[in-house]
Amino acid sequence: MFRENLTLHTHQEARGPSRRAPIPLTRREMLRGSSVLIGVLSAASALAPFAPSRTWAIELSALDESQARTVLTFIKILYPHPDLDDAVYAITVKAIDQKAAADKPTRLMLVEGIGRLDAIAGGAWVNRDPALQEIDVKGMEGTPFFTLLRVTTINTLYNNPLAFRHFGYGGEEGDLGYLHKGFDDLKWLPDPPAEASGPIPKDD
Helix, strand or coil: CCCCEEECCCCCCCCCCCHHHHHHHCHHHHHCCCCEEEEEEECCCHHHHHHHCEEEEEEEECCCHHHHHHHHHHHHHHHCCCCCCCHHHHHHHHHHHHHHHHHHHHHHHHHHHHHHHHHCCCCCHHHHHHHHHHHHHHHHCCHHHHHHHHHHHHHCCCCCHHHHHHHHHHCCCHHHHCCCCCCCCCCCCHHHCCHHHCCCCCCC
């Protein structure tokens, strides 16, 4: 049972880290028969302070929960970030689901690809040993299934405000730039030597 609506973000729905684009999911909507992918933010997540609830969910239009879970697992192997919450990866799953809902051949291709993974595993692929899953993902390289998931992940996972918060990117700043707003507050790379930085720009 959900006590709050979940807020997720996409680049198209929110142009900066401070805006929120709600994807409401209520118990009534669940009872309509829509498939839903559900997860929980980790207690140590950098996103937890900005979420209305630790529980997140996305409503699916074409894939069922099991298929969406397989897609989620696949893209996490394609682009692994151990500390990145599933909620951020789920935005990509939503984008893939929307493509499947809009185009029947795409949906059939996804279902076929997921079925192939389950056949390789002899059951639910998501329960397969992670080392074997990596081999399976590599084996799918060059297929339309692999290409769709790869391209959609690149264009979605790294292009939304939730990922910006995780990786420390401040988002678009337009003409104002970052000179006086965190241009050097990067925490996940070592500081470059002073001589490599060049002169400090000045406002003229």
